[in-house]
Amino acid sequence: MQSHDTLPGGPGRLAVLQRHLVAVPVSGQVSSVSHPTDFQYTLDNGVLSLAQRQFYEENGFLVVKNMVTAGDLEIYRKAFEGICKKEVSAPGLVVMRDVAILNSEYVPDQKAITKIQDFQEVPDLFNYCTLPQILKYVECFTGPNIMAMHTMLINKPPDAGKKTSRHPLHQDLHYFPFRPADLVVCAWTAMERIDRSNGCLVVLPGTHKGTLKQHDYPEWEGGVNKMYHGIRDFDPNNPRVHLVMEKGDTVFFHPLLIHGSGMNRTAGFRKAISCHYASADCNYIPVKGTTQEGIEKEVAEIAGKRFGINVELKDIWSFRGRLLAGTRTNL
Ligand SMILES: O=C(O)CCC(=O)C(=O)O
Numbered sequence: 001m002q003s004h005d006t007l008p009g010g011p012g013r014l015a016v017l018q019r020h021l022v023a024v025p026v027s028g029q030v031s032s033v034s035h036p037t038d039f040q041y042t043l044d045n046g047v048l049s050l051a052q053r054q055f056y057e058e059n060g061f062l063v064v065k066n067m068v069t070a071g072d073l074e075i076y077r078k079a080f081e082g083i084c085k086k087e088v089s090a091p092g093l094v095v096m097r098d099v100a101i102l103n104s105e106y107v108p109d110q111k112a113i114t115k116i117q118d119f120q121e122v123p124d125l126f127n128y129c130t131l132p133q134i135l136k137y138v139e140c141f142t143g144p145n146i147m148a149m150h151t152m153l154i155n156k157p158p159d160a161g162k163k164t165s166r167h168p169l170h171q172d173l174h175y176f177p178f179r180p181a182d183l184v185v186c187a188w189t190a191m192e193r194i195d196r197s198n199g200c201l202v203v204l205p206g207t208h209k210g211t212l213k214q215h216d217y218p219e220w221e222g223g224v225n226k227m228y229h230g231i232r233d234f235d236p237n238n239p240r241v242h243l244v245m246e247k248g249d250t251v252f253f254h255p256l257l258i259h260g261s262g263m264n265r266t267a268g269f270r271k272a273i274s275c276h277y278a279s280a281d282c283n284y285i286p287v288k289g290t291t292q293e294g295i296e297k298e299v300a301e302i303a304g305k306r307f308g309i310n311v312e313l314k315d316i317w318s319f320r321g322r323l324l325a326g327t328r329t330n331l
Helices: 010-023 050-059 070-084 123-130 132-142 293-307 313-320
Strands: 061-064 094-097 113-117 146-156 167-170 184-190 201-203 241-243 250-253 259-261 270-279 322-325
Touching: 050 061, 070 113, 070 123, 070 146, 070 270, 123 132, 123 146, 123 270, 123 322, 132 146, 132 184, 132 250, 132 270, 132 322, 146 313, 293 313
Parallel strands: none
Antiparallel strands: 061 250, 094 113, 113 146, 146 270, 146 322, 167 259, 184 250, 184 270, 201 241, 201 259
């Protein structure tokens, strides 16, 4: 990341540049004239500092400390508990279980729940996606027409010795049939302290500048969880950053950023909550003949079994998406 005092022209020039940046309206095209560099991945609404913008542009992620209060996180944890105990259910909600872990934390006779997805109809969880302090940041990536497209609460179980609690390195765009990718962002919030012992996120900085890669199920001895596809062809020399985060810290990241998470070596279930946001101005793309054709089939098969209907990937996303700000233009 470039430090302020290394900018050409020194601190005086920086002050002028910052005044320009703040003056750019949020809904307008970002002008390349008033910027010291060409920004491709961030818009200016006066929320991100110049340093934060440059960091995201260069690395494809940005951690913001203390974004979500302990009180809100407790509401999300309780709602999750209610779902595990089958006290709460909702249309579209998907509950996923670990291939190897036999004991759930709240219902010991059930296989461990590793993740719930699509909680847009569970108000106590969907509240996370609507938090104004998060949306303020999201707008810097999506612009003003903001949709919540994909929601997850990830409950990484203690590993049973088979390493199945790992999440293979992947790009989230693999799952999404809408573009442009630069108008999509994930917010992922630690619901407790998350470090290498309980399986923090690991990111490969700068990989958001690459293209979408082929994803497959990894050949792991202990088995792999449903839909946990991974990339085989990534540069092993690309530096990795382990994101150690405190409870309430949030990372925003680009959907092409290669990331995954490690094994949970502790006895507790490690929790994080996330939402993928996209600009409603994005468009659905056909995925036939692309690396995403396989995932479309897998998702359509699951939906077919659950709901007895024949659907295309874009129909599922259009059903999942919820407008949070601005106008629902395309998605
Ligand atoms: O929370 C984690 O362990 C990683 C989640 C993740 O990358 C995903 O579900 O796409």
